[in-house]
Amino acid sequence: MFNAESRILKAEDQINEHEETVSKIVNDYQIQLKEDSVIRKDLERVFIASVEEFHVVERDGHHIKCLLVKLPYKSFEPYTRIRSAFVGHLERKLNCMVFVVGMRKILSKRVKTPGVKKRPISRTLTHVFNCLLDDVCLPSQIVGKQIRVHTDGTQTMKVFLDPLDKEKVEDRLDAMSEAYKKLTTRKVKFFFAKPTKFQKQLAEFKKKQQNKA
Numbered sequence: 001m002f003n004a005e006s007r008i009l010k011a012e013d014q015i016n017e018h019e020e021t022v023s024k025i026v027n028d029y030q031i032q033l034k035e036d037s038v039i040r041k042d043l044e045r046v047f048i049a050s051v052e053e054f055h056v057v058e059r060d061g062h063h064i065k066c067l068l069v070k071l072p073y074k075s076f077e078p079y080t081r082i083r084s085a086f087v088g089h090l091e092r093k094l095n096c097m098v099f100v101v102g103m104r105k106i107l108s109k110r111v112k113t114p115g116v117k118k119r120p121i122s123r124t125l126t127h128v129f130n131c132l133l134d135d136v137c138l139p140s141q142i143v144g145k146q147i148r149v150h151t152d153g154t155q156t157m158k159v160f161l162d163p164l165d166k167e168k169v170e171d172r173l174d175a176m177s178e179a180y181k182k183l184t185t186r187k188v189k190f191f192f193a194k195p196t197k198f199q200k201q202l203a204e205f206k207k208k209q210q211n212k213a
Contacts, residue, residue, distance in 0.1 A: 008048045009072060018051040022069060025093045026086075039085055042078035046071065046086070049103050054182050056175045066097040066175050068182060076102030083138060097172060099179045101135040104128045129184050133159065136180050140165035143193045157186065160193040164203060 007023045008015055026043065033040035049070040056064050069090075071079055079086060079100065090098045107113065107123040121127055134142065137159070144160035161169065169176070173190045180188050195203065 007046075010050070016051070018053055018067060019048060021094070022051050022067070022090065023048055025090060029089050039082045042082045043086070045078040046075045046082075052182070054178060056178045058174050064097065064175065066099065066179065067094065068179055069098060069100045070103050071100060073102050073104055097175050099136055099175070100138075101132055101179075101183065104131060129186070132183050133180055133188070136176050136183070137161060137169070137190075140169045155186075157188045159188055159190050161190060163192045163195040164199055166192050 007027060008019050010019070026046070026048075030040055030043045033043070049072050051070070052068045054066055054068060056066055058064060067090075079102075083100070087098050087100060105123060106125050106128050107119050109119055109124075113119075140161045142159055143162050146158040146160070148156045148158065150156065170192075176190055177188055180186065
């Protein structure tokens, strides 16, 4: 039998209400699955580092609640294989948007690490922030970026997503911006790239298939 504390990588007295709730939902979901299920095997390797709540004010003024789930990096690979089922189950049970990111370590270029002559690119601030941005954008993919520098020195990044994923993430854009800001304190705006001729044809084909179904 599983318990909430066994999945959360924190001391028992430091676990908050959201972490306990998410852990219980995941444990119950794992028990429901068959023992030989592929999803269950990957789910057994998924642990939780922390869960935070944040609120988003949409463009129409409506407030919505979201959860940001952070996983240890070793749990992120098995999570990616079951992402759709994992996030979908949490959002149905919690009735809110859920964003899952992998925790990565940043090494300062000023700090010398014994046995390491050169800092790995995967440990730089830029690389880690780019990986977090990719995590937040799932299930869509980034196809372009644009950085605008304002007169006061601040920067705003425009991120262009795959236009074929518009139906999947169109209602999550504001929440994605807030989730990335909570992780990095950086502002980002999401847009959909202009579809190519091939993408337009593919989108029309998918609509025809849906209409037939």
